[in-house]
Amino acid sequence: MSVITTHLRHATLLPLALGGLLLGHAPAMAQANATPASSCPAILQHSFNRLQDEAPQTLCQYAGKVLLVVNTASYCGFTGQYEGLEALHAKYQARGLVVLGFPSNDFGQQEPGSSKEIADFCFNTYGVKFPMFSKSVVRGPQASPLYTALAKATGQSPQWNFHKYLIDRNGKVVGGFASKVEPNSPGLVAAIEKAL
Template sequence: MSALDFQANDLQGSPVDLKQYAGKVLLIVNTASNCGFTPQYKGLEAIYQQFKDKGVAVLGFPCNQFGHQEPGSAGEIGAFCEKNYGVTFPMFDKIDVNGDKAHPLFKHLKNKAPGLLGSEMIKWNFTKFLVKKDGSVFKRYAPATAPAELLDDIEKLLAE
């Protein structure tokens, strides 16, 4: 099983088959609009703009599980991201990343790339997962890791 074997709804509520991203390097992030890390949207969009024509997709998954920092509706989330950070990369419907109702994609990502001391829990918003072109999970990055710090790994995966 790979990250490409899942579906998720976009902000309009339409199902998206992640198989459409086969052959691309994926940067998958749980996001929030009212978080200290929210300005990372700008860095995520910069990565998307720099690499989208070279085979990289950034996928944003809003989550309200950490300090209730993503309380808005899908429409509000989309408008916020576009207006404040110029986000053009795909954003998905709000999901849970931890607990019994965690989205299956995030269950898979956490299992394949556990955090510190083997923990599968996501600690906060803007945890990032880099996924290889074949859908296998390459690495997990902490919320405090700036998107620009992933550039070397992204370029490495593009060259594979």
Template structure:
């Protein structure tokens, strides 16, 4: 596979969403959790989305409970939490696994395309971020501790690219 457009994911409501529907947008994919030390990044993600969505930025959140049980809620509870606490307007999908034998195919692909710290393919914690260009290619991976502001210049460059 050369891009993310061959994948489909499950929405929080239980439907199927083809990533091909997002063709031509710059996408930031993040595995998220509502009880994590990095949960405050939701606010920064929403600000980034509000600032650049008209230019073609899309943020996709994928809740994951694999790291310390930090995402215990149902899909409906997660969506409500994101909206009430952070005003999240970008899509937050159904809870998934991002590593191990039950990892979602999308996240297997993302980790094959961009390695993390010390060359590791495995996602180590919540709020790992993947930047996707307008052609659906994974161009960058950011560790959970990296602030959303650290991604901004890379995203701006991609938004300006043809």
């Protein structure tokens, strides 16, 4: 009888002990899952206002996607790349590519307009439907934290409008592409397809 009682006591205490250990870890696990940062790579832990309506947006919503981050301008020799960027976005969107546009007035004052003016120009002139955000500083000491991190990861800051950064599904910055690299250039397309 005492052997059975001892086994029963141990059988009762073991689950309680394990349950206590699990419960001790449960709040931390639950808290980690509740925090967007838990599943969001560091490079995406930034927020920007959406271009069209200034609504705050977290880049964590794009976690798990392949991202092409581009600083744009409406009055630049490279502005025609909007068309190619939209074509890339449309072609590969179903496979997980998202082009993200960040208008910037850093180069030659080629993006002087308001958010509404920029949004209207992009949509009406080039049919841009990929996500665009309000104007950002993309180089120098005032650069946004996202662009500071992109420059650090690649060793290159944008030298002009339409510089492109490619980020893989895990949030790793896999490359930077100069302004003169067209959206349909074989090297950029190959890098995107490899990341997809």
